[in-house]
Amino acid sequence: MCTAATYKTKDFYMGRTLDYEFAYGEEVTVMPRNYPLHFRYMGDMSEHFAIIGMAHVADNYPLYYDAVNEKGLGMAGLNFVGNAVYAEPDTEADEKENVSQYEFIPWVLSQCSSVKEVRSLLMRINLVGTPYSEMFPAAQLHWIIADENEAITVESVKEGLKVYDNHVGVLTNNPPFDIQMLMLADYAGLSPKQPVNTFASGVNLNMYSRGMGAMGLPGDLSSRSRFARVAYTKMNSRSGDSENESVSQFFHILGSVEQQRGCCEVADGKYEITIYTSCWNAAKGIYYYTTYENSQISAVDMNREDLESSGLKRYPLVNGQHINYQN
Ligand SMILES: C[C@H](CCC(=O)NCCS(=O)(=O)O)[C@H]1CC[C@H]2[C@@H]3CC[C@@H]4C[C@H](O)CC[C@]4(C)[C@H]3C[C@H](O)[C@]12C
Numbered sequence: 001m002c003t004a005a006t007y008k009t010k011d012f013y014m015g016r017t018l019d020y021e022f023a024y025g026e027e028v029t030v031m032p033r034n035y036p037l038h039f040r041y042m043g044d045m046s047e048h049f050a051i052i053g054m055a056h057v058a059d060n061y062p063l064y065y066d067a068v069n070e071k072g073l074g075m076a077g078l079n080f081v082g083n084a085v086y087a088e089p090d091t092e093a094d095e096k097e098n099v100s101q102y103e104f105i106p107w108v109l110s111q112c113s114s115v116k117e118v119r120s121l122l123m124r125i126n127l128v129g130t131p132y133s134e135m136f137p138a139a140q141l142h143w144i145i146a147d148e149n150e151a152i153t154v155e156s157v158k159e160g161l162k163v164y165d166n167h168v169g170v171l172t173n174n175p176p177f178d179i180q181m182l183m184l185a186d187y188a189g190l191s192p193k194q195p196v197n198t199f200a201s202g203v204n205l206n207m208y209s210r211g212m213g214a215m216g217l218p219g220d221l222s223s224r225s226r227f228a229r230v231a232y233t234k235m236n237s238r239s240g241d242s243e244n245e246s247v248s249q250f251f252h253i254l255g256s257v258e259q260q261r262g263c264c265e266v267a268d269g270k271y272e273i274t275i276y277t278s279c280w281n282a283a284k285g286i287y288y289y290t291t292y293e294n295s296q297i298s299a300v301d302m303n304r305e306d307l308e309s310s311g312l313k314r315y316p317l318v319n320g321q322h323i324n325y326q327n
Pocket residue numbers: 001002018019020024056063064065077078079080081101102131132136137138139140173174223
């Protein structure tokens with residue numbers, strides 16, 4: 001399972017956890033402005049916005065899981081298995097832009113500078129299920145797309161393409177986003193404040209611990225529970241607005257839904273874990289991440305690259321714990 005979130009302090013931050021039982025071999029990948037982007041149905045784009053994100057690079061093509069562009073627009077793809085239904089390519093109608101699911105992130109981030117622009121791009125899109133290759137069958141995903149002003153969720157389902165305003169700025173997996181938002185009402189009574197006794201008059205309740213205001217917030221790893229937990233954590237989050245304070249707080253927000261090996265068995269002896277957690281500063285183009293085996297935050301700053309060049313710049317993930325011995 002995966003969880004994505006946005007967070008605003010002085011700057012705008014966004015990121016995700018990638019939870020799975022194996023890694024595809026992903027790298028922080030910078031796509032400079034002149035990298036020749038080839039689209040399956042939409043031809044070539046020789047110039048576009050620069051992008052940084054996490055990708056599996058296949059034949060020099062970046063299959064992005066999550067990314068942000070130089071305009072501060074970011075997006076992340078999360079599993080939506082059983083509900084994602086893509087369209088068939090429609091090559092008759094000129095007004096429709098056929099874009100395959102694996103091209104959705106580069107298609108959007110190469111040309112849009114805001115969610116507002118994405119909304120109008122989405123009016124013309126025909127999101128199709130064409131796989132990248134035989135080795136990479138179409139991933140069943142849904143997406144969160146956000147800039148500093150707003151966030152949306154995009155779901156391609158059997159009724160067609162749905163675009164939801166995402167007022168909490170979070171996304172997990174199933175069920176569909178509108179149901180997740182509906183179920184959030186189950187937790188309307190929760191609060192970071194110590195509860196006042198409204199249980200019944202005449203019952204004297206002793207508030208025996210701190211932190212009882214969120215009693216009832218689900219602690220399990222199901223997608224609906226992670227949705228409620230991360231939404232609660234993010235919406236109540238307070239931090240200083242310096243870069244370090246914001247980034248630290250962001251990792252704590254996603255830390256509320258991290259998956260420890262052993263707690264979510266997906267097949268005999270196979271466990272889903274938080275393979276990596278990412279956080280980007282959308283304004284500065286800095287991509288921070290931690291991995292399951294490396295709690296130290298690593299970062300790649302896209303503005304330290306030559307963004308006018310044409311080749312991908314790839315940074316393999318730094319793995320392995322770096323323990324700071326003090327004696
Ligand atoms: C497995 C991940 C989702 C993890 C998740 O959400 N786990 C919840 C499990 S669950 O909710 O319980 O089911 C997803 C998220 C992004 C995906 C890549 C997107 C680019 C590319 C698209 C191509 O078409 C296929 C290959 C490709 C590399 C994709 C592989 C894989 O699919 C990735 C990594």
